[in-house]
Amino acid sequence: MANTATIEINGQKNEFPLVNGTENEVAIDITKLRSATKGVITIDPGYKNTGSCESAITFLDGEKGILRYRGYSIEELAEKADFLEVAYLLIFGELPTIEQLEKFHSDIKKHSVVDDDVKKILDAFPKSAHPMGVLSSLTSALTAFNPSSVNVNSEQDMYNSVVRILAKFPVLVAWTMRKKQGLPLYYGDSSLGYVENVLKMMFKQPHEERYIQNPILVNALDKLLILHADHEQNCSTSTVRIVGSSHAGLFASLSAGISALWGPLHGGANQAVLEMLEAIKEDGGDTKKYMAKAKDKNDPFRLMGFGHRVYKNFDPRARIIKKAADEVLGDLGVEDPILDIAKGLEKEALNDDYFVKRKLYPNVDFYSGIIYRAMGIPTDMFTVMFALGRLPGWIAQWREMRLKKEPIGRPRQLYIGETLRAFKTIDKR
Numbered sequence: 001m002a003n004t005a006t007i008e009i010n011g012q013k014n015e016f017p018l019v020n021g022t023e024n025e026v027a028i029d030i031t032k033l034r035s036a037t038k039g040v041i042t043i044d045p046g047y048k049n050t051g052s053c054e055s056a057i058t059f060l061d062g063e064k065g066i067l068r069y070r071g072y073s074i075e076e077l078a079e080k081a082d083f084l085e086v087a088y089l090l091i092f093g094e095l096p097t098i099e100q101l102e103k104f105h106s107d108i109k110k111h112s113v114v115d116d117d118v119k120k121i122l123d124a125f126p127k128s129a130h131p132m133g134v135l136s137s138l139t140s141a142l143t144a145f146n147p148s149s150v151n152v153n154s155e156q157d158m159y160n161s162v163v164r165i166l167a168k169f170p171v172l173v174a175w176t177m178r179k180k181q182g183l184p185l186y187y188g189d190s191s192l193g194y195v196e197n198v199l200k201m202m203f204k205q206p207h208e209e210r211y212i213q214n215p216i217l218v219n220a221l222d223k224l225l226i227l228h229a230d231h232e233q234n235c236s237t238s239t240v241r242i243v244g245s246s247h248a249g250l251f252a253s254l255s256a257g258i259s260a261l262w263g264p265l266h267g268g269a270n271q272a273v274l275e276m277l278e279a280i281k282e283d284g285g286d287t288k289k290y291m292a293k294a295k296d297k298n299d300p301f302r303l304m305g306f307g308h309r310v311y312k313n314f315d316p317r318a319r320i321i322k323k324a325a326d327e328v329l330g331d332l333g334v335e336d337p338i339l340d341i342a343k344g345l346e347k348e349a350l351n352d353d354y355f356v357k358r359k360l361y362p363n364v365d366f367y368s369g370i371i372y373r374a375m376g377i378p379t380d381m382f383t384v385m386f387a388l389g390r391l392p393g394w395i396a397q398w399r400e401m402r403l404k405k406e407p408i409g410r411p412r413q414l415y416i417g418e419t420l421r422a423f424k425t426i427d428k429r
C-alpha cells in the first residue's frame with residue numbers, strides 16, 4: 001500500500017502521509033490539511049471516523065470483539081489479575097512486580113483521608129440528588145482541598161495526584177451512597193485490600209461489630225471494575241483528555257468525565273437497562289412490545305444495553321459479565337426474574353432482523369446492573385460503580401496526553417449561519 005493518501009480538491013492534488021498502528025490500523029495524517037488547501041477542513045459529527053490521538057493504552061477491534069489493555073486480553077486480566085494490578089498496568093504501562101504493587105497500594109493508603117469539610121458539601125445536596133451529580137461535584141471539590149494536584153508538571157507531581165485520587169475516590173463513592181441511605185460515613189480501613197475496603201465502606205452496618213467480607217462479592221466487584229477500567233477514546237475519556245489538554249488539573253478533568261459518563265447513551269445505560277427490565281417485568285414480561293418500541297423510528301425508546309459505536313460483534317465484556325451474573329446470583333442464592341427477562345430479550349434481539357442488520361449486540365451495560373443489584377447496590381448508584389472502574393483508565397489516558405505534551409483540544413467547524421448583514425435599529429418606545 002502507498003504510504004500516502006491523495007486528496008484532489010478543484011483539480012489540485014494534495015498528498016497526506018498514512019500512519020500505521022501496531023495492530024495494522026491505518027490513519028491519514030491531516031495535520032497539514034488546512035495549510036495545504038487554503039482552509040479546507042474535514043467534518044465528522046460524533047467523530048465516527050476521526051482519531052483524536054495516538055495511544056498505547058487500550059486496543060479494541062469492534063468487528064472481532066477484541067479488547068486488550070496494554071496488550072493483555074481482557075479475558076486473561078478478568079480471570080487472573082486484580083483491579084489494583086490492572087490500574088497499575090493501565091497507568092504505568094507494565095504489570096507491577098509484587099514490590100511495585102505493594103508500594104503503589106501503600107502510597108494510596110497514605111492519602112485515603114478525605115477532608116471532613118467535604119462532608120459539609122455532601123450535606124448541602126438534597127436526598128433526591130443523583131449520585132453521579134454528587135460524585136462529579138465532590139471530585140471537583142477535591143481540588144480545593146488538594147491544590148498541589150493542579151500543576152502537575154513533573155512525573156512526581158503527577159504520581160502524587162494519581163495516588164491521591166485513587167485513594168479518595170472510593171471514599172467519595174461510598175459516602176455518596178450512604179448519605180442517600182442516611183447511614184454513617186466511614187473512612188477506609190488500611191488493613192484491607194483495595195476492593196475489600198470499598199465494600200466495607202459501602203456496606204458496613206452501624207450495628208455490626210465487624211464487617212464480614214463475602215468473597216463472592218469481592219471477586220464479583222473486582223472483576224466488574226477490571227472490565228470497566230478503560231475503553232480507549234469513548235465519550236467520557238475523550239472528555240477527560242480535552243479538559244486536561246487545557247492544563248486543568250486531574251481532579252477537574254475527572255469531574256468532567258464523570259458528567260459525560262452520566263448520560264444514558266454512555267455509562268448511564270446500566271441504570272437505564274435495569275429500569276427498562278423492571279418496566280418489562282411490570283408489563284408482564286412483554287418483551288415483544290419493547291422490541292417493537294426499540295425499532296419504531298417515531299419512538300425515542302432504545303433497547304438500553306444494546307448497540308455500540310465500535311463493537312459490531314459481541315462486546316467481550318458483556319460475555320464475561322453475563323457468565324459472572326449467573327455465577328454470582330447462583331452463589332448468592334438469588335433468584336432474580338430480571339435476569340431471565342434480560343436473557344429472553346437478548347435471545348429475541350439476536351434473532352431479529354432489525355438488530356442483526358445493524359449489528360446490535362449486548363454491550364457492557366446490559367448485564368452489569370443485574371450483578372450490582374444482587375450485591376445490594378441501589379440502581380441509581382450503578383453508573384457510579386462504572387466510574388469507580390473507569391477511574392484508572394481516565395487517569396492513564398490523561399497522563400499519556402500530558403506526558404506527550406499534546407496541544408489543547410480545539411476542533412474546527414463548518415459555519416452554516418447568516419452571512420454579513422447590517423444592524424437595523426428599532427424605534428425603542
Ligand code: SDX
Pocket residue numbers: 046230231233234235264265266267269294295301302303304305306307308309310358360363364365
Ligand atoms: C458505553 O464508546 C464506548 O466505548 C462506550 C463504552 C465504554 O466502555 O466506555 O463501551 C460504554 O457507553 C456502552 C453503550 C451504552 N449505551 C447504551 O446501551 C444505549 C443504547 N445504545 C445506543 O444508544 C447506541 O447503540 C449507542 C449510543 C451505544 C451507539 O450509537 P451510534 O454508534 O451513534 O449508532 P447510531 O445511534 O447511529 O445507531 C445506528 C442504527 C440506528 O438505526 P438507523 O438510523 O440506521 O435505522 O442502529 C440503531 C439506530 O437507531 N440503534 C438502536 C440501538 N442502538 C443503535 N436501535 C434500537 N436500540 C438500540 N440500543
